[in-house]
Amino acid sequence: xxxxxxxxxxxxxxxxxxxxxxxxxxxxxxxxxxxxxxxxxxxxxxxxxxxxxxxxxxxxxxxxxxxxxxxxxxxxxxxxxxxxxxxxxxxxxxxxxxxxxxxxxxxxxxxxxxxxxxxxxxxxxxxxxxxxxxxxxxxxxxxxxxxxxxxxxxxxxxxxxxxxxxxxxxxxxxxxxxxxxxxxxxxxxxxxxxxxxxxxxxxxxxxxxxxxxxxxxxxxxxxxxxxxxxxxxxxxxxxxxxxxxxxxxxxxxxxxxxxxxxxxxxx
Numbered sequence: 001x002x003x004x005x006x007x008x009x010x011x012x013x014x015x016x017x018x019x020x021x022x023x024x025x026x027x028x029x030x031x032x033x034x035x036x037x038x039x040x041x042x043x044x045x046x047x048x049x050x051x052x053x054x055x056x057x058x059x060x061x062x063x064x065x066x067x068x069x070x071x072x073x074x075x076x077x078x079x080x081x082x083x084x085x086x087x088x089x090x091x092x093x094x095x096x097x098x099x100x101x102x103x104x105x106x107x108x109x110x111x112x113x114x115x116x117x118x119x120x121x122x123x124x125x126x127x128x129x130x131x132x133x134x135x136x137x138x139x140x141x142x143x144x145x146x147x148x149x150x151x152x153x154x155x156x157x158x159x160x161x162x163x164x165x166x167x168x169x170x171x172x173x174x175x176x177x178x179x180x181x182x183x184x185x186x187x188x189x190x191x192x193x194x195x196x197x198x199x200x201x202x203x204x205x206x207x208x209x210x211x212x213x214x215x216x217x218x219x220x221x222x223x224x225x226x227x228x229x230x231x232x233x234x235x236x237x238x239x240x241x242x243x244x245x246x247x248x249x250x251x252x253x254x255x256x257x258x259x260x261x262x263x264x265x266x267x
Contacts, residue, residue, distance in 0.1 A: 007239035008141060010214065012133070012252040015140040019255045020061060023262055027062040034265035035064040036117065036258075037083050039076055040095035043069075046220045047095055050250075054093075057254050063261055073100045076107050084112040091117035091261040096158065104157070114267065117260035120157060125267075126260045128162035133252035134193060134214055135166065143212055143241060148190040150174040153183070153202065153228065159195035159216050199226035202233060209238040216249040 027034065036058060038051055051067055058065035066089075070076045076094065083089045092115045094108050108120040116124035119132070138145065150167060154160040155178045167174045177183060186192050186206040194202050195216035207213060217228030227245060234242060243249060 006237040008241040010137050010141055010143075010241050010243045010248055012137050012243075012249055013247045015136065016251040016255040019259065020057070023255075023258060024061040026262060030265070032265075033062055033064050034090045034261050035066065035088055036091045036093065036261050037066045037068060037079075037089050038093045038095055039068045039070055039079055039083075041070040041072070041076060041098050044220070046218060046225065049225070051095055053250075054254055054257070057258060061258065063258060073098065073103050073107065077110055080107065080110045084110075084115065089115065090265040091115050091257075093118050093257070094120075108157075114264060117257055117264060118158075119162065119260070125264070127166060128158065129257040129260060130159045130195070130216060130249065130253045131163035131166055133249050133256045134159070134163060134216060136252050136256065137214070137243070137249060138191075138212070141241060143191075145170075145172045145191065148173075148212075149188065150191040150193065151177055151186050151189040153177045153181075153186070153192065153194035154196035154217065156195060163193065163195075194228040196228050198228060200228075200230040202229045204230065204232045204236060207233055207236070207239065210240050212240050213242040214249065215243045215245075218250075 038054060040047055040051060055065045055067060068079055070079060080092060083092050092111045096104060098104060113121060113124045117126055119126040119128040150172055152160050152164055152174060155176055164174060164176055183206055187208045191212040192207060193214040193216065197217045197219045199219050199221055213229060213233060215227040215229040219226055
């Protein structure tokens with residue numbers, strides 16, 4: 001829903017509700033509830049928040065969600081291998097970041113391709129849930145990317161890297177910005193998508209009038225969740241569209257994730 005003046009607000013919650021209703025209907029007709037295993041090794045407030053959101057979503061639509069708190073990276077590896085062989089588990093998520101960040105690729109690589117519902121593996125059965133959610137959000141608000149210059153800020157495994165591939169494969173003109181890039185050049189782009197987890201990284205002078213801004217970054221400062229986009233950007237009325245501080249990409253990411261769980265269960 002857009003405001004009477006100012007930019008269109010890209011509210012992922014509205015779109016998610018329609019898809020959620022469809023998912024609940026499909027699961028209601030299944031003889032066995034789909035099952036998602038979430039593995040984490042931290043009680044970090046941001047991680048706990050997102051795990052709880054997934055647990056609540058699963059409860060709402062009829063998916064069994066198991067939250068497993070691992071004691072070590074070795075425990076994570078053992079749990080993944082066990083879940084790969086468990087026919088009752090349809091999807092496996094390693095909730096990132098983990099404590100031993102340097103082992104992320106190794107551990108996510110252990111997840112069976114058909115159960116990698118987060119889409120972290122390039123060899124997996126599913127695209128990145130967060131990257132897909134961004135495309136769903138733009139499409140749901142009729143924001144096409146043809147003939148628009150798109151900037152991606154952050155080349156992480158969850159969002160930037162897979163989204164770059166998805167956009168490039170579809171013929172979209174896209175440029176990747178990363179640590180050390182000249183962010184003042186963002187003002188040249190029609191669409192800016194940021195997913196770095198650096199609070200306030202994207203400032204108003206980096207964004208041109210009429211731009212579309214998608215904030216997919218999340219970090220915690222003193223227990224408060226913050227995005228990549230600084231508050232003054234959201235005060236501008238000369239933008240075409242922007243995600244809200246809360247309820248933009250996040251809700252659709254969870255919806256996409258559970259779509260993958262559903263499809264894995266039906267496969």
